Amino acid sequence: MTESRAISAIERPLTTVDVVIFTVRGGQLQVLLVQRPDGPGEPFPGAWALPGGFVDVRLDDSLEDCARRKLLDKTGVSSPYLEQLGSWGGKSRDPRGWSATHAYFALLPFESVQLKPEDGKTGKTAQWHPVNALPPGQPLAFDHAEILQTALERLRSKVEYTSLPAFLLPEPFTLPQLQKMYEIVLGRPVDKSGFRTRALAAGFLVESGAMEVGSPRPAMGYRLKDRGAAVYFPRTFSPRSS
Amino acid sequence: MTESRAISAIERPLTTVDVVIFTVRGGQLQVLLVQRPDGPGEPFPGAWALPGGFVDVRLDDSLEDCARRKLLDKTGVSSPYLEQLGSWGGKSRDPRGWSATHAYFALLPFESVQLKPEDGKTGKTAQWHPVNALPPGQPLAFDHAEILQTALERLRSKVEYTSLPAFLLPEPFTLPQLQKMYEIVLGRPVDKSGFRTRALAAGFLVESGAMEVGSPRPAMGYRLKDRGAAVYFPRTFSPRSS
DNA sequence: CGAATAGTGTCTTTCAGACATTATGCC
DNA sequence: GGCATAATGTCTGAAAGACACTATTCG
Numbered sequence: 001m002t003e004s005r006a007i008s009a010i011e012r013p014l015t016t017v018d019v020v021i022f023t024v025r026g027g028q029l030q031v032l033l034v035q036r037p038d039g040p041g042e043p044f045p046g047a048w049a050l051p052g053g054f055v056d057v058r059l060d061d062s063l064e065d066c067a068r069r070k071l072l073d074k075t076g077v078s079s080p081y082l083e084q085l086g087s088w089g090g091k092s093r094d095p096r097g098w099s100a101t102h103a104y105f106a107l108l109p110f111e112s113v114q115l116k117p118e119d120g121k122t123g124k125t126a127q128w129h130p131v132n133a134l135p136p137g138q139p140l141a142f143d144h145a146e147i148l149q150t151a152l153e154r155l156r157s158k159v160e161y162t163s164l165p166a167f168l169l170p171e172p173f174t175l176p177q178l179q180k181m182y183e184i185v186l187g188r189p190v191d192k193s194g195f196r197t198r199a200l201a202a203g204f205l206v207e208s209g210a211m212e213v214g215s216p217r218p219a220m221g222y223r224l225k226d227r228g229a230a231v232y233f234p235r236t237f238s239p240r241s242s
Numbered sequence: 243m244t245e246s247r248a249i250s251a252i253e254r255p256l257t258t259v260d261v262v263i264f265t266v267r268g269g270q271l272q273v274l275l276v277q278r279p280d281g282p283g284e285p286f287p288g289a290w291a292l293p294g295g296f297v298d299v300r301l302d303d304s305l306e307d308c309a310r311r312k313l314l315d316k317t318g319v320s321s322p323y324l325e326q327l328g329s330w331g332g333k334s335r336d337p338r339g340w341s342a343t344h345a346y347f348a349l350l351p352f353e354s355v356q357l358k359p360e361d362g363k364t365g366k367t368a369q370w371h372p373v374n375a376l377p378p379g380q381p382l383a384f385d386h387a388e389i390l391q392t393a394l395e396r397l398r399s400k401v402e403y404t405s406l407p408a409f410l411l412p413e414p415f416t417l418p419q420l421q422k423m424y425e426i427v428l429g430r431p432v433d434k435s436g437f438r439t440r441a442l443a444a445g446f447l448v449e450s451g452a453m454e455v456g457s458p459r460p461a462m463g464y465r466l467k468d469r470g471a472a473v474y475f476p477r478t479f480s481p482r483s484s
Numbered sequence: 485c486g487a488a489t490a491g492t493g494t495c496t497t498t499c500a501g502a503c504a505t506t507a508t509g510c511c
Numbered sequence: 512g513g514c515a516t517a518a519t520g521t522c523t524g525a526a527a528g529a530c531a532c533t534a535t536t537c538g
């Protein structure tokens with residue numbers, strides 16, 4: 001049994017955290033990617049990858065702390081929507097050895113991001129890429145394509161029945177703007193009337209006064225009642241509320 | 243940057259896998275727990291814990307392999323429903339150092355389990371415990387209470403709109419038996435008519451001939467069309483199918 | 485025949501989808 | 512007034528919840 005061996009004798013896998021950071025820019029869902037460094041011994045040199053890296057047992061009190069640190073480092077955003085996605089681990093995903101990564105996914109408004117023009121030391125650059133138009137002919141490093149795919153599926157699935165897209169907008173926002181976020185993520189139009197009814201009934205919005213938004217008629221502005229958590233819309237198999 | 247340090251110099255967290263194994267026995271949802279060993283340096287000696295342990299980089303090709311190995315070891319079951327639950331990691335969850343665990347949850351029919359009467363070497367015993375009546379006054383080891391809680395929430399939530407409870411039954415089973423599984427997990431009665439309609443419409447069942455089941459009238463037996471995956475019932479915000 | 489369980493039918497309410505209509509502000 | 516967008520109203524069909532009813536087997 002593993003437990004009966006001395007702790008120090010146990011061979012420990014490499015432990016990393018990767019973050020799938022989504023935003024919407026120019027009407028498209030985009031993901032933040034960084035380029036792998038070129039140094040000796042570096043795996044996948046020059047390839048695009050999800051931002052992430054080793055857990056630093058001195059800096060990070062927890063996995064989520066680690067994810068937040070990497071997110072802050074790359075985007076300057078300190079409190080986006082952040083959710084654990086899952087973990088991927090095995091002997092062959094990293095040429096340097098048995099490794100396990102803890103993947104998170106984050107949503108943030110494009111306007112809140114301050115990308116560093118260039119990461120001085122390593123020359124690595126972070127860039128937004130439309131999820132439907134990743135750099136062609138250049139597969140992502142490690143198993144990051146699979147992780148990104150899972151993140152996309154999770155996002156699209158949850159958008160069907162949660163308030164997640166609200167975290168893609170700066171506050172305050174209007175209902176038509178929010179509807180657009182849903183449409184962009186889902187990749188299909190959403191009926192206005194039904195959308196409004198459901199969004200308002202879900203009770204995650206608070207009015208914050210009318211907004212000028214560049215269109216003829218001003219619209220009501222809204223804020224999230226609780227930026228800390230997403231709201232789930234009612235599901236099936238549940239007893240009717242009222 | 244962590245990446246610029248030599249790989250060998252990076253302090254690696256302990257890496258474990260834990261499995262929350264559910265079954266239904268005696269009309270109750272139960273979870274399999276093991277007792278922590280008593281040896282020197284062992285954390286939480288004697289406490290109940292989720293089955294799990296260190297990843298063995300020699301034995302395990304992947305995290306899921308590791309979970310399956312532990313599951314087979316404890317229950318003798320080789321292909322239950324198995325799903326990743328999430329990961330928990332931090333500096334203080336294990337007194338032996340910074341550690342990260344990858345948690346899985348499994349569903350299996352009670353009848354398929356062969357618990358070893360006792361694990362010879364360590365004297366550890368595995369036992370079923372009703373989730374509503376864990377050993378009183380004895381908190382679970384590590385953060386396993388939190389992991390179990392998360393597993394329960396995930397299970398109860400998914401039961402609302404998936405075929406998960408079917409994995410708690412040996413095949414073939416009848417619709418009334420399946421309905422009972424839903425009711426046990428959800429903790430409330432479910433309407434027979436509606437249940438039958440939805441379950442059959444979801445299309446994850448295949449008829450397999452009538453069964454004697456100890457009740458006056460025989461019932462139709464069913465098997466799962468695909469034991470490899472759960473089926474999701476239709477959700478909201480989606481275009482009508484027909 | 486009665487008891488017990490399996491399985492079906494019916495009614496009603498809710499609600500999402502589709503689409504039409506009204507409201508408001510700017511040119 | 513005309514236009515563009517915001518917001519609301521109306522109709523319909525699908526489906527879930529509730530509950531009544533029929534069917535089959537055993538004693």
